[in-house]
Amino acid sequence: MILRKSILRQFKEKKFQYFGVIILLLLSIMLYVSMSMGISTLDNRNDQFKEEYMQEDFHMILANEVSSDQLEEWEKNYNLSLEERLYGDIPYNGNGTTLRLFSNTNKINIPYASEGKLPEEADEIALSPVFAKAHHITVGDEIDVKGRTLKVTGLVYLPDYIYVLERESDLLSDPNTFGIGMTTEHTLQSIADKTVTQILGNEASEEERNAFKSAVTENYSLLKWMNQEENPRIQFVESEIESSETMITTLPLFILALSVFMVLMIMKRRLEMQRKEIGTMKALGYRNSELTKHYMMYATIIGLVGSILGVTAGAALSIPITDLYSNYFNLPSISYFDWDPRVLVIGFFVPNIILLIMTYFVIKKPLQQSPLDLLRPKDTSKGKKSLLERLPIINKGSFISRFRIRLLARSKARAVYILLGVMFSSILLIFGATMYKGMDGIVDSTYKDIMTYNYAAHFKTLQQEETTKGESPFTVAEADIIEINGEKAKEIEQQSMIYGIEPDTEHIQLQTEDGKLLHSTLKNGVVLSEPFASALGLSKGDTITLENAYNNKTIEKEVTGIAKVYIGFSIYSERSEVNEFLGYPKGVYTAKWTEDKPDNSEDVLFIENKQDIIENFESTSSLTRYSVFGIAGFAFLIGVIVLTLITNLIVEENSPSISLFKVMGYKDQEISRLMINVYTPIVLLGFLLSVPIGILSIEQLMNSIVEQTGFAMPVQLSWLMILISLMIILFTYYVSLFLSRRKLKNVSLQEALNKQQD
Incomplete structure (x- = not known):
């Protein structure tokens, strides 16, 4: 009882020291629990949403129309599920905001209505919650879209637009300038200047998917093919989950180490100051086990208070963290809060076990001394100087x-x-x-040093018309690096693109970090973007083998430079070389850079x-x-x-x-x-x-x-x-x-x- 009272007295007298250590311990456990449980709940929501609402495995856009009979034949021959979906981009509010509306689907990318219902009648619309919130729209409101009044029937989530990006090359989502929604097919076609037909697919193995893609390219002009693994609207949330795992352990672990180290120093100091008290208690008959238990109580109280508060605060904080992530990534709250027992166990027991073990070893040494040694004053230093103290300049x-x-x-x-x-x-x-x-x-x-154009128009079909002043034609298509210096290259989950450009173009300035232009090197090889070179460990002088994603044709090229293009996995080469590689006629192009806004004609896929x-x-x-x-x-x-x-x-x-x-x-x-x-x-x-x-x-x-x-x-x-x-x-x-x-x-x-x- 007396020893227990001394503990309380010490905590009152040295409250700042013990309170500071408890705060450090609380912060480390709170960070670990909140981040772990927040990311775990986010992961569970993502998995549940994509499985229950049939997230696509891929989607494609063809230049030709495809009949329903052809879709059924493909489904039967390649053991997959296919479904068409229309979408169109519509200006909203006249302030540069774009609203992308989709038609309904029943098999793939099934929409989820978190509030209200999906559109069933003409002039009905459902909006994504983040867009509706940003523009102060609620269910039941009527909004004006291109002079037409549409009634908002619900708030909707789409499995392939978890991260709402207007373009795959975008990095950040902004609901103030871009949003998604759903309407009936008739309403969509009547208000959109132009609609695009996507063919969605899933339930296919990788081999079946590749075989299907080859079959499509033999008979149809494939404008776009995107696998789920390459789609940033799907993969950004999974990348966030993966990248957060390192932060979840590293940051809290370092703070935990600081708090444990501080407790050990405080305990060591406490034992040194109470040498005579320890010697007196041992002389009175207190056993080492009793004294050990007494001093271990300091670490026990610190550990219990810090861990209980940390776990409680972390669990509570994980809810707004999950909601913040879910809103940012446009994930529905299918599951509200997922308790992960492992996180709670680790967050509570591991810090306490580490703290008690380390404290025990600090306590053990002084308690092994005899009462007489403890009652004597601690030996003073014999005057031996450290290396730092023996430096001549210090003594002067x-x-x-x-x-x-x-x-x-x-x-x-x-x-x-x-x-x-x-x-x-x-x-x-x-x-x-x-x-x-x-x-x-x-x-x-x-976007300022490299990409000096103002607009880029991408076409549905190959173009042969001569471009005018202020325009630069280029060809863009999918291509993969399959070998590096004769060895198999690592597979990249993101979509990689090859750009065929004119060496004398002024609309893109491929530069190195020191500002050196690389256009003249394109005749000898290819230039890579910084992310591509970093992901594959490539540098100037390496030899790469490129594979055409459409017909599996390969070509070997030397890397002549790394451009400070920090977005996307891009390969740049001469247009004639790329056209030959893709099997296109020599002078054609698929897109063009312009200084003035191009006409949004029927041939244009997007601008x-x-x-x-x-x-x-x-x-x-x-x-x-x-x-x-x-x-x-x-x-x-x-x-x-x-x-x-x-x-x-x-x-x-x-x-x-x-x-x-x-x-x-x-x-x-x-x-x-x-x-x-x-x-x-x-x-x-x-x-x-x-x-x-x-x-x-x-x-x-x-x-x-x-x-x-x-x-x-x-x-x-x-x-x-x-x-x-x-x-x-x-x-x-x-x-x-x-x-x-x-x-x-x-x-x-x-x-x-x-x-x-x-």
Whole structure:
């Protein structure tokens, strides 16, 4: 009972230390549980939605019409399911917003109505929830679409538009400028200037799918074929789930390590301060097991409080995280909350087990000493200096510098702890700064430096007409890299495209990182986009074998350069070479870049407006920029806790010396410089080390997800961003010093006398 009361007393007296450690433990467990359960629920919703509502395995667009008899014959011959679906793009509100409406399907990509019902009559429409929310539309409203009044009957989700992108090349979804919906086929054809017929397919093996594709290309002009694995509207959510798995463990694990390390230092300090109490209790008859149990209670209480609060907060936080992901990816809430027992078990038991085991080894050593040894004062240092203290230049310094170095050299564990804590916070800041700068780099490099055209018109059929001034024809088609330097290449899930361009075109400027133009090298080989080269580990001079996705024809080419195109898996070559590779007549083309907006004729499949892409990217990337402030706030919180815990520990440990300095006439500010500010070089060193480590970590992260996302982010960190990050770290450090100085002021002049009496 007496020992139990002493625990409560210690927690009250040192509440900041124990509270700070509990907060660190809570943060690590909360992050792990919330992210794990949020992603797990998202994964379950995604799997359930695509299975129950028959997500497509592929879709294709043909230049020719296909009869229902032909579809039935294909289904029978290739053991698959096929269904036609119409869609059309319609301007909405006259402010650049596009609404893509689809006809209903019954077998594949079955729509799910989360509210209301699907359209059944003319002039009825159902909208995606994110688009309806962005435009303040509710079920039952009537909206004007091209001068026609349509009644909103429901909110709808489509299995092949989980991530709502207007174009496959887009990176970010923006419901303010693009949305999807459903209407009846008659209504769609009456309000859309042009409709496109998709043929959806599923329930086919890979071999049957390939055989079917070959059969289609023999008799029909295939404008587009996209497998599920290549469709960013489907794969982006799965890529997010995969890429989050590393973050789920890495970030919480590091914070957990900081909290465990801090508990061990506090326990070691507590045992050193209570040597005489431990010796007295052992002399009175307390057994080692009883004392071990007593001191283990500190770690037990910290672990239980931190883990219970962390698991509770994490479970509660996982619900809005899941909803945020679901809204962003346009996933219906088919399942509300999926409890994962493994996450709860890991989040609760693993931190407690690690904490108790490590604490036991810290406690074990002093308890093995005899009562007499514990009652004696701890052996003082025999005067052996560390390597740092023996440096000649150090011994010539002032008393203040020599004292600070001695204090620093004899508390290596704390120096390492501060170094790791500062590096952790700094890497978070570097990561945020790089993300902030990298988003601008993607737009500037890809859409401003490289792609200098304004519009791109893609045609349904091969074109032979001569282009006019301000236009550049090009050919685009699917192509795969199957061999690299004679060895089989890794398979890429994303769709890869080959572009046949004119070497003298002014509408695309293929450049290297140093600004060197690569057009002249196209006669000797091909130029690759940055994501493609990164995903396959390709560099200039490598030899690749390309395969035509339509007729399996192959060609071998040398990589003559890597262009700073950061979006998409793209291959660039001369148009004549690409036409020959695809089996097209020499002078034809499938699309053209223009300066002025082209006519949306019947031959045009779709028109790409580059400015719309840039505006879409910049408006939605603002969310990423705002997240940088969240990262900075989190880094500041971790930094303040870590640094303040250490500096408070220094004040507590050196309170007799602080008291003696006060007796000698030193002011609080001078004593602070002597003892608390001693870790300033460690803070600066930690930040300097974090810059290259942070950049390297981000590069590795981007390389690991480039295959799933199809884009590479340029790691561009300016000196201004580095300086701002340093200022935040120093501000964090000085906030912790300010908090610790308050404790230093409370050290009384009698501490030194009391120590001498002990």
